Amino acid sequence: MKQEIIIAGFGGQGVLSMGKILAYSGLMEGKEVSWMPSYGPEQRGGTANVTVILSDERISSPVLNDYDVVIVLNQPSMDKFESKVKPGGVLIYDGYGIHNPSKRTDIDIFRVDATDAATEMKNSKAFNMIVLGGLLKVRPMVEHENVIAGLKKSLPERHHKLIPMNEMAIQKGMEIIQKI
Amino acid sequence: MAEDIKLMKGNEAIAHAAIRYGCDGYFGYPITPQSEIMETLMEVAPWETTGMVVLQAESEVAAINMVYGGAGCGKAVMTSSSSPGVSLKQEGISYLAGAELPALIVNVMRGGPGLGTIQPSQADYFQTVKGGGHGDYKLIALAPSSVQEMADFVKLGFDLAFKYNNPAIILADGIVGQMMEKVVLPEQQPRRTEEEVRKQCPWASLGKTSERKRNVITSLELDSAAMERNNIRFQAKYREIEENEVRYEEINCDGADYLLIAFGSSARICQKTIEIAAQEGVKLGLLRPITLWPFPTKEIKHRGNFVKGILVMELNAGQMVEDVRLAIEGAVPVEHYGRLGGIVPDPSEVWDAMKQKLNINICNKQIHNVPELETISEESMQEVISNLNKMTP
Numbered sequence: 091m092k093q094e095i096i097i098a099g100f101g102g103q104g105v106l107s108m109g110k111i112l113a114y115s116g117l118m119e120g121k122e123v124s125w126m127p128s129y130g131p132e133q134r135g136g137t138a139n140v141t142v143i144l145s146d147e148r149i150s151s152p153v154l155n156d157y158d159v160v161i162v163l164n165q166p167s168m169d170k171f172e173s174k175v176k177p178g179g180v181l182i183y184d185g186y187g188i189h190n191p192s193k194r195t196d197i198d199i200f201r202v203d204a205t206d207a208a209t210e211m212k213n214s215k216a217f218n219m220i221v222l223g224g225l226l227k228v229r230p231m232v233e234h235e236n237v238i239a240g241l242k243k244s245l246p247e248r249h250h251k252l253i254p255m256n257e258m259a260i261q262k263g264m265e266i267i268q269k270i
Numbered sequence: 271m272a273e274d275i276k277l278m279k280g281n282e283a284i285a286h287a288a289i290r291y292g293c294d295g296y297f298g299y300p301i302t303p304q305s306e307i308m309e310t311l312m313e314v315a316p317w318e319t320t321g322m323v324v325l326q327a328e329s330e331v332a333a334i335n336m337v338y339g340g341a342g343c344g345k346a347v348m349t350s351s352s353s354p355g356v357s358l359k360q361e362g363i364s365y366l367a368g369a370e371l372p373a374l375i376v377n378v379m380r381g382g383p384g385l386g387t388i389q390p391s392q393a394d395y396f397q398t399v400k401g402g403g404h405g406d407y408k409l410i411a412l413a414p415s416s417v418q419e420m421a422d423f424v425k426l427g428f429d430l431a432f433k434y435n436n437p438a439i440i441l442a443d444g445i446v447g448q449m450m451e452k453v454v455l456p457e458q459q460p461r462r463t464e465e466e467v468r469k470q471c472p473w474a475s476l477g478k479t480s481e482r483k484r485n486v487i488t489s490l491e492l493d494s495a496a497m498e499r500n501n502i503r504f505q506a507k508y509r510e511i512e513e514n515e516v517r518y519e520e521i522n523c524d525g526a527d528y529l530l531i532a533f534g535s536s537a538r539i540c541q542k543t544i545e546i547a548a549q550e551g552v553k554l555g556l557l558r559p560i561t562l563w564p565f566p567t568k569e570i571k572h573r574g575n576f577v578k579g580i581l582v583m584e585l586n587a588g589q590m591v592e593d594v595r596l597a598i599e600g601a602v603p604v605e606h607y608g609r610l611g612g613i614v615p616d617p618s619e620v621w622d623a624m625k626q627k628l629n630i631n632i633c634n635k636q637i638h639n640v641p642e643l644e645t646i647s648e649e650s651m652q653e654v655i656s657n658l659n660k661m662t663p
Contacts, residue, residue, distance in 0.1 A: 113450060117277045125277070125450035129303060129388070150541035152449050155616040243277075 093231045098139035099163025104218030109140035115232040115240030116144035126152040202267040216259035223263020280420035280446040285310035287424035292461040294345035295323035297336040301352045302388040303444040304378035330355040334362030341371035342487035344467040344474030350376035364403025368489025372431035375439040378447040381612030389612025390444030395589035399563040408508045410438040411562040413533040417451035445535035517560035526555030532583040542617035570597040579603045579628035
């Protein structure tokens, strides 16, 4: 089993850390993992993306042509990566940032209104965890307990008190994701 | 899951591996995409545990000269930078080689020339293996293609540097520096005691003792005859390294129709290219030089006997391909594919380029336009022959 995922959005949306938590969850599950970020000035304000691969076997290239799962959190990322979903793959987007959704019919498209949900939760930082929850609902690639273990591993200890909030956000994402 | 498997960036792995090797000192100046090396060292603060010195120098030039000073005392010292910073260090690197000092240099390459970009590149191959600084010298050049190798090559680099009293370099790029993968870090080794340093490095300038003459660390020798003798000694050492220290990895090479040759992160991309080509029924092999110098010339020449063509994929305009052509000596076509300035090709792009450049015909049904025999000219005959040669059976 191999899952090739790209998460793309604006810098500051928590794209890289979401990928990191996913990678750590895979690590806790004993999978081979790779996490390849776009780095540098893109991290602040520009577009940022991260490729995460979870696999039962040794991972060849950390750089890919197309993906099993594409998560786009703004329109430029939608424009750039919509065509990179493998046929039969999954496209997930946040309804808030996207005004021009995909018209592809050979893939499964899901919408998760994470920006709205995060505002409702009065916690903009929950945004990326809500998206992650949505992903785990439609593609349960890692066990829930390993996600929590991955969270613990990727967060510095002083932030461990935020884990229950993150769990809630993941739960929320699982509830609100809808197939288009 | 074993507790000692960690997930970290290649840059972080280098920092942790340096501490665990028992490295005595790191001297550097920040530059993307390798700043996490010094950041991690500063965070872990090894001066409180192993006693390792970590110092942000005022410039790259200062850092490499601090390495020269530390190495002259027999210490295991290192520096790291990225392409423009490594250019600044070249004078110091030449001095290290000329004074026969062991040291470890890390270059996490970015796109050039000049300040260029901060995205991954492999355009410093020539600088690393063909000189960079002045004079007839060689660096032992290791090219990691995974985070695990980033960690492992710290020890390997230091060990080789001390074995041959010669600077070693880890030539990585922005991909292996920035990506996170699983890594098992080496065991913590103690730093060598001063007594052990004196024993291992009797040439070190640690203060004159009554038993021996004073040690002088220098690359300067104004007497040309003596300088030639020095050079002859260096060359003999380089031949010995070429004989003993070639390292490479072969993936899928046995029975392969065509060969990819790539180092570092390019070799990772090419592994995926092998999978894509296999879906189209073509068997590709990958030969990955791990030591860029000494170069696996003999091994590449040998592999050339069994394939129809070779594609060298590099994140540059064609550098290692020259060494591959020297090894192959025209026996089979050797082509190059690369992207420049920080652009990274995806695996299928490499396969498309390979098919085009080596005339790999997938359906085997392409009918070449053969002219009527009576009207055939010398020129078109040549063309037919060369087309036939290019056809795959």
